[in-house]
Amino acid sequence: MTGLIDDFLPALMDPDRPVPQGLQDGTGRPAGRRFNVYRNNVTASLIAALEQGFPAVSKLLGAQNFTGLARAYQQDNPPRSQLMMHYGEDFPAFLEATPQLAHLGYLGDVARLELALRRSYHAADSTPLDPAALAAIAPEDLAATSVTLAPAIEVIPSPWPLHAIWTYTMIPGIPKPPPQPQDVLITRPDFDPVAHPMPKGGAAFVAALREGATLGAAHEAGIARNDSFDPAPILGLLLAGAAITGARQG
Amino acid sequence: MTTAPQQTRTLPAAAGIGYKPQHYSDIIADARPVQWLEIHAENYMGDGGRPLAQLRHLADRFPISVHGVGLSIGGEGPLDRDHLARLKQLCDWLQPASFSEHLAWSSHDSAFLNDLLPLPYTDATIARLADHIDQVQDKLGRRMLLENPSSYLAFAESTWAEPDVLRELTRRTGCGLLLDVNNVFVSATNLGFDPRAYVDAFPLDAVGEIHLGGHDTDEDDHGAPLLIDSHGAAIADPVWTLLDHVLARSGPRPVLVEWDNDVPDWPVLAAEAQRAAEALAKLRPALRAAS
Numbered sequence: 001m002t003g004l005i006d007d008f009l010p011a012l013m014d015p016d017r018p019v020p021q022g023l024q025d026g027t028g029r030p031a032g033r034r035f036n037v038y039r040n041n042v043t044a045s046l047i048a049a050l051e052q053g054f055p056a057v058s059k060l061l062g063a064q065n066f067t068g069l070a071r072a073y074q075q076d077n078p079p080r081s082q083l084m085m086h087y088g089e090d091f092p093a094f095l096e097a098t099p100q101l102a103h104l105g106y107l108g109d110v111a112r113l114e115l116a117l118r119r120s121y122h123a124a125d126s127t128p129l130d131p132a133a134l135a136a137i138a139p140e141d142l143a144a145t146s147v148t149l150a151p152a153i154e155v156i157p158s159p160w161p162l163h164a165i166w167t168y169t170m171i172p173g174i175p176k177p178p179p180q181p182q183d184v185l186i187t188r189p190d191f192d193p194v195a196h197p198m199p200k201g202g203a204a205f206v207a208a209l210r211e212g213a214t215l216g217a218a219h220e221a222g223i224a225r226n227d228s229f230d231p232a233p234i235l236g237l238l239l240a241g242a243a244i245t246g247a248r249q250g
Numbered sequence: 251m252t253t254a255p256q257q258t259r260t261l262p263a264a265a266g267i268g269y270k271p272q273h274y275s276d277i278i279a280d281a282r283p284v285q286w287l288e289i290h291a292e293n294y295m296g297d298g299g300r301p302l303a304q305l306r307h308l309a310d311r312f313p314i315s316v317h318g319v320g321l322s323i324g325g326e327g328p329l330d331r332d333h334l335a336r337l338k339q340l341c342d343w344l345q346p347a348s349f350s351e352h353l354a355w356s357s358h359d360s361a362f363l364n365d366l367l368p369l370p371y372t373d374a375t376i377a378r379l380a381d382h383i384d385q386v387q388d389k390l391g392r393r394m395l396l397e398n399p400s401s402y403l404a405f406a407e408s409t410w411a412e413p414d415v416l417r418e419l420t421r422r423t424g425c426g427l428l429l430d431v432n433n434v435f436v437s438a439t440n441l442g443f444d445p446r447a448y449v450d451a452f453p454l455d456a457v458g459e460i461h462l463g464g465h466d467t468d469e470d471d472h473g474a475p476l477l478i479d480s481h482g483a484a485i486a487d488p489v490w491t492l493l494d495h496v497l498a499r500s501g502p503r504p505v506l507v508e509w510d511n512d513v514p515d516w517p518v519l520a521a522e523a524q525r526a527a528e529a530l531a532k533l534r535p536a537l538r539a540a541s
Binding site: 004008033034046079 | 292293295298299300326327330333355356358360361362364367369370402406407440442443468470471472474476478
């Protein structure tokens with residue numbers, strides 16, 4: 001008797017295992033390579049999902065190298081959820097733990113950026129706060145104000161010029177990345193996520209806001225990582241990106 | 251989620267297509283001859299954004315069939331309660347004209363394999379499937395359709411023929427069936443049975459929807475043809491012929507064209523749907539003559 005889980009599943013995930021007993025063609029001969037149709041379907045669909053989900057990583061590595069890495073990744077990391085839109089949660093860590101990729105230190109953060117773009121795309125809709133409501137707050141009260149951010153907001157801190165690497169990879173004719181590190185902010189003004197570069201400290205600032213910190217405390221969180229951190233341009237990005245959905249004092 | 255669309259209670263006995271977002275503008279501009287759409291449930295389980303906004307617009311204009319590909323109804327373990335809750339949330343919001351899933355398994359514990367995997371046809375499998383279908387229908391508060399698989403191999407331990415398994419499941423659970431005519435042709439070729447005899451043994455009264463799709467051609471270890479259910483090509487001529495055989499016996503049914511990989515431009519897909527519409531139209535004189 002063929003147990004689906006004891007026999008079928010391990011052989012499905014490991015092409016070096018023999019085809020399980022009790023599987024046959026229409027005349028009773030052993031199934032042989034017919035079993036490989038299922039192996040190939042699983043492997044090909046998971047590799048395709050990774051290629052679709054990580055286009056920048058694929059471009060940076062070249063399609064052939066990417067396929068080899070994706071094949072290795074999916075064998076040990078099958079999806080944990082039926083929601084394939086989020087598949088590859090552990091791919092950044094996998095890339096960083098692959099010795100042959102050690103010279104491409106930024107790959108993991110590029111993969112994190114691509115995961116965040118997908119999360120943002122599928123995040124809940126929200127209604128932005130009327131900018132007049134923020135403008136009405138007296139300047140001396142701003143530091144004690146906390147804001148609610150849209151669910152589609154994502155931040156990725158990075159020691160690499162992450163935004164520039166990503167745009168250089170994905171958009172033809174973009175200048176080569178500068179050497180300065182960049183955090184990345186993702187906003188979703190309507191349905192399409194937009195990635196913005198932020199100076200060092202930006203991710204800490206936005207993450208603090210998301211956790212409910214006041215603007216003053218979030219500013220401090222940014223300064224802790226960057227002495228010259230200025231929150232004003234990032235607040236501008238959040239406002240323009242329909243990302244502030246509420247504000248309250250204290 | 252956004253406001254709920256108004257859906258009809260049933261799919262029309264007309265041509266539908268598996269919806270792909272790249273065809274959104276074409277469909278809104280002029281969907282003819284397509285009269286209804288099918289979506290894969292799992293692609294609409296995000297929290298918001300464009301997928302759900304598009305779906306709401308489409309659902310205002312077309313009957314929608316929600317087709318699950320991830321519930322693993324044939325799995326050896328219990329149904330994934332989180333996933334069933336997500337299906338319920340989607341169906342409660344959308345109120346689709348139909349919900350369907352597969353005679354297959356695709357998950358075990360925390361691993362989801364993203365493929366429809368085969369089952370031995372035994373008393374134990376039937377009991378487990380019936381239990382899981384009951385749970386789905388109870389949770390969703392609606393009758394579901396169960397789809398016949400495409401098979402590349404058989405289990406030595408099977409004691410039931412596939413049409414009999416499906417008939418028994420409709421008897422035990424009251425579920426309906428989704429007859430995939432391409433899957434019948436693929437399985438018949440791969441396992442060496444007569445596809446017409448399969449159709450003649452199939453409980454056609456329970457069929458609430460018909461699927462058509464393209465397949466690829468390979469060979470097994472002995473040089474015998476091995477068809478792969480790829481959904482990545484035009485529907486093969488023998489599958490159209492088999493559709494005529496089905497419709498002549500079942501009468502008009504909702505007929506769906508599935509094209510999930512190497513998705514063509516809209517006119518190519520619309521032409522396939524037109525051929526399905528013509529297969530349905532051919533029935534009308536026969537029906538008139540019979541009345």
